[in-house]
Amino acid sequence: MPEFLYNGKLYYNPVEFAMDRLGGTWKMPILWRLKDKVMRYGELKKEIPHITHKMLTSQLRELEEEGFITRRVYPVVPPKVEYTITRRGQRAIVIVEAIRNYGLELMKEVGVERQKQPKSRREK
Amino acid sequence: MPEFLYNGKLYYNPVEFAMDRLGGTWKMPILWRLKDKVMRYGELKKEIPHITHKMLTSQLRELEEEGFITRRVYPVVPPKVEYTITRRGQRAIVIVEAIRNYGLELMKEVGVERQKQPKSRREK
DNA sequence: CTGGATCCGATTTGATACTG
DNA sequence: CAGTATCAAATCGGATCCAG
Numbered sequence: 416m417p418e419f420l421y422n423g424k425l426y427y428n429p430v431e432f433a434m435d436r437l438g439g440t441w442k443m444p445i446l447w448r449l450k451d452k453v454m455r456y457g458e459l460k461k462e463i464p465h466i467t468h469k470m471l472t473s474q475l476r477e478l479e480e481e482g483f484i485t486r487r488v489y490p491v492v493p494p495k496v497e498y499t500i501t502r503r504g505q506r507a508i509v510i511v512e513a514i515r516n517y518g519l520e521l522m523k524e525v526g527v528e529r530q531k532q533p534k535s536r537r538e539k
Numbered sequence: 540m541p542e543f544l545y546n547g548k549l550y551y552n553p554v555e556f557a558m559d560r561l562g563g564t565w566k567m568p569i570l571w572r573l574k575d576k577v578m579r580y581g582e583l584k585k586e587i588p589h590i591t592h593k594m595l596t597s598q599l600r601e602l603e604e605e606g607f608i609t610r611r612v613y614p615v616v617p618p619k620v621e622y623t624i625t626r627r628g629q630r631a632i633v634i635v636e637a638i639r640n641y642g643l644e645l646m647k648e649v650g651v652e653r654q655k656q657p658k659s660r661r662e663k
Numbered sequence: 664c665t666g667g668a669t670c671c672g673a674t675t676t677g678a679t680a681c682t683g
Numbered sequence: 684c685a686g687t688a689t690c691a692a693a694t695c696g697g698a699t700c701c702a703g
Contacts, residue, residue: 417653419646419651419652419653420652421646421649421651427564427568427587427589428568428639428642429639429640429642429643429645429646430567430568430571430635430638430639430642431564431568431642432642432645432646432651433638433639433641433642433645434562434564434567434638434642436645438558438562439675440551440555440558440676443554443558444551444552444554444555447554455684455685456684456685456686457684457685460685463551465551467676467677467678468677468678468685468686469676469677469678469687470675470676470677472685472686472687473676488685492683492684493683493684493685494683494684494685494686495684495685496684496685496686503645503648506641506644507641509641510637510638510641511554513634513637514553514554514557514558514634514638515552515553515554515557516553517553517557517630517631517633517634518552518553518554518555518556518557518558519553520630521553521556521557521560521627522543522545522553522556524627525545527543527545527556528543528544563695564696579664579665580664580665580666581664581665591696591697591698592665592666592697592698593666593667593696593697593698594695594696594697596665596666596667597696600666612665616664616703617664617665617703618664618665618666618703619664619665620664620665620666
């Protein structure tokens with residue numbers, strides 16, 4: 416069994432190492448949004464409705480630290496910050512996509528019902 | 540944004556759905572061990588040295604509930620229980636393998652050092 | 664040998680208030 | 684608009700004990 420240290424943390428296998436970087440509820444959804452476009456903080460917040468402010472900022476920080484996205488601050492007021500996916504992030508998208516497709520497959524298999532949005536009351 | 544209920548829990552996207560079933564520190568390593576062989580509880584425990592009793596049993600239960608493995612009890616004393624991967628589990632292995640390879644790639648990229656095992660003191 | 668139950672500390676997350 | 688700080692709630696994980 417491989418076993419190694421990285422940034423002071425002990426990992427037992429490559430899966431754990433990868434999941435420590437991409438896992439959790441929000442990192443992959445965030446990366447997915449940045450897949451093919453630059454986005455501002457507020458745009459991400461709108462497109463991922465249930466994420467809290469705290470989680471969005473903390474997950475963006477971690478993704479940045481690990482080199483999956485870059486953060487660009489424009490020195491204007493009010494502040495403007497753009498997030499862009501990096502080459503490493505693009506590589507991760509391949510995995511996210513595989514997991515996403517697998518999730519869809521699994522949902523079909525177990526018969527998950529998509530929530531119907533009432534016609535005249537769409538999510539804001 | 541899709542959004543759906545399954546077993547009383549709310550999910551926001553397919554990635555989250557998949558990760559809820561395969562995520563966590565131990566589920567993929569367990570599945571990985573069962574990839575091509577039937578194993579008893581004690582064998583799994585030995586091959587995944589750092590997992591605790593509690594985590595191994597709880598993760599095996601969840602994998603079973605979600606249909607990734609089957610549990611076969613032999614009515615003997617002392618008890619003998621075998622765990623086998625299912626077709627659904629085999630399908631998941633494809634994903635585990637993708638993540639595993641990605642993890643290895645990432646480790647190389649960031650320069651993770653594998654722990655060298657001293658020649659005469661191998662892990663038991 | 665396998666596994667359930669309990670206790671308890673550590674870690675994660677959410678809500679809220681405050682800032683330039 | 685974007686971000687930080689703080690506190691409380693919830694979840695997770697490890698250690699331990701008991702049981703068939």
